[in-house]
Amino acid sequence: MTTANLNLVHETEAQRRHARVKIPARLIVTDHQHNQYVLEINEISASGFSVVDEESRLHLKHIYKGRLLFIFDSVEFVLKVNFQVINELMEEHRFGCEFQDLGIQEVSTLRLLISKFLGGEIARVNDVLTTMNRENFTKARKVNTSAGLTGWARVKALSVTLVVFAIGLGAFISLLTTLATHFLMTNARSASVVLPQLSVLMPREGNVDLLVKIGSQVKAGMPVARIQAPWTEQLTTMLKSSASSDPELLSLLQTQMNYPLTSPCDCGVVGVGVMADGQFLERDKAVVQLVPAQSKPYIQANFDYADYAGLTAGSKVSLTLPGLSPELSGTVSQVVMNEQMPNQTQGVVSVVVIPDKPLPAAAVGSPVAVSIAPSWLGQLYQTAQELLTRIIPTP
16 A cells, blocks of 8 residues: 655646646757757747757756747747756756746747647737737836925925915906806996086177186186177177267277176186187087086996896995006995986986095096995905905005
8 A cells, every 4th residue: 555645746737837838849959169959849838948858968057049940830930049958857868948038029929829729729820920019018117206205395385285276266266256247246338437517607608718727726706717798799780870879879889898707616627618718609608617626536327227226325336447456346326317328228327426435536537347246245245355355466
């Protein structure tokens, strides 16, 4: 009875590092003296092969160059290899060899041949050529081993993050403000900066001599112009052609009549109605335009009649003037219907807005954008504007 050897381990085909198969192939060996001889392949795998050399021309631990020859469809396929003899069985003249510096294409070709042989398939020339032309191995992954950030690098990264966050937040608030202005706010059709003015009118027809210039300051009761009435000359002509010949009456009528025009208030002259002294003006024509000394500019805006519900005295409005930033605010002082706007299919509501801050005198006559926010949106809009101004300061 035979006792089992417990130290003997049977290695299956699947447990080996590379499957060894018997594929019909030959090896042409070139030794160090450049002599060539042909050996039959006994077994071959993806990592090496074994051959039988009856003349023992291979030596242990030596490295040789050779060519593996395979035949597919009557076509001889040659694979150049370098190999090292790692073991030998002298009784059988069998030498075990290991491939050295085998390339990617060579490894792929050997694996193809072995896989088809184990699967019982026939290797074709097209299969071999396709395997050699394609990418059979994935590239090694790059290992990024970055060191930790230093103190200055951390500060720089944090600063960039905060700047990007601030810019993004400012852009979001600006977009939100624009959408709210377009869809939720009531905008005026037209608006301009005006000043309360007084016009000194002609009491009768005559020639005008100005006594003041634009920019002059006048007191109440101070003459601003002198009028010479032309009707005296016409009356003189009529009397000369009549039967009356009283010399005293004719002398009186030939006297020029001067009428002074006085200022009704302490004002500044902002406009005149004549181009030169002696110009003739008709009755009720404006001679000079005056602005009271304590008057302040205000906004005259026109809204569509459909927006009348949000136009109430005391409502807060937003004002945008060209050349002035940030936006100003104001309060609705008066709301009246304006029936004098031409070519209107609907009524126009005229609104007087008093700015919260005084406007410069140079802004008189400038166009203004006037917007009225709903009551529930007013506080939110003002808060957003203040936050936007703090995040992105105005240069």
